[in-house]
Amino acid sequence: MAGRNEDSRKTLALRRRLLAWYAPHRRDLPWRRTREPYAIWISEIMLQQTRVAVVMARYREFLERFPTLTSLARADEQEVLAQWSGLGYYRRARMLHQAAQFVVQRDNGNLPATAEELRRLPGIGAYTAAAIASIAHGKCSAVVDGNVARVVCRLEGWDGAGGRANDPLKRRIEARAAQLIDPTHPGDWNQAMMELGATVCLPRNPRCLECPIAGACKTRGEHKTLPRAPMLRREIGHALVVRIPNRARKSGAGAQEILLEQRPPELTVMPGLWELPELRQAAIPEPELRMTVRHAIMRVNYLVRIRDVAEHNVEKLTVQQGERRWVRLEDAWRMALTGLTRKVLERARLSPAAKDVAAHSSQ
């Protein structure tokens, strides 16, 4: 009895301290200026395994393009992927789209309000369900993301190194998070825990001197992590094929087109996205090197060689897997390009306009 009261007294103090810290330290993020469930949902999907800074740059424009759940549901998948282009984990965009259509069909576009119901939608797992329910609807559902797991493990002095795919520990963390959550401010509490993990209780160099709950922490130090498999290296080549259609020759170079290829839908990696045609290995004569790009995807570090290929050599020098299309450069930016393709096109500076911008900004 006494021990239990002691625990609850400590818990109350912990809640008070963390929430008091959160109020003045919370970052002013766009998705913290709304409680609209749809907007919260979009932010939570984007934030999955994606840094706040990256989401900051893409969140508003996604909501401008798809302002409502219904508008998202009505869009073509390619439009959604195009808006998602560069964010990675493209399955998120597909499942977001599917879930929107599902909700429109089943419940007239009203997103469920409880974690249990949200959890049934594609792309919404335990974390996202609890996040939406607590932040948008004030439900008392504790989130456990990477931040919360780390904070809880340090607080309790648990060895978090096995935290990945280790069920017993994961359950203990979830149970502890459920005990800690402040039932009077669930959304703020969840965000405060994540904010603490993201800005103070950092993975490698935690700033324990700035931590509002260091007094309750059993660790105040490093967080063990498992070593990772070393990155693999691979070299690949892509073809940059540019042409100016006859009909557009008089109007100048602004109408130049590039050849893009759509990745087949059956691929596991980035199906349906558009990229530069793949260069045939040991192509002879070897096309001129335009640029080399480093691009890491998952555990493979690619050295990518981009070579200029003339239109009449495309068949001979490239391998084709999916549909090809000539696209005006200005239109390409609005397509579902892979991140690598986007990077290459930016760096290639094909259009006169892009050159002008670069010339001005570099002076």
Place this chain on the structure above:
DNA sequence: CATTCGTGGAG
């Protein structure tokens, strides 16, 4: 349940 899915930025 271990694996797989992208990307860009900090250190």
Place this chain on the structure above:
DNA sequence: TCTCCAAGAAT
């Protein structure tokens, strides 16, 4: 330059 990894979910 290179490693590490970030508000996870599906399979």
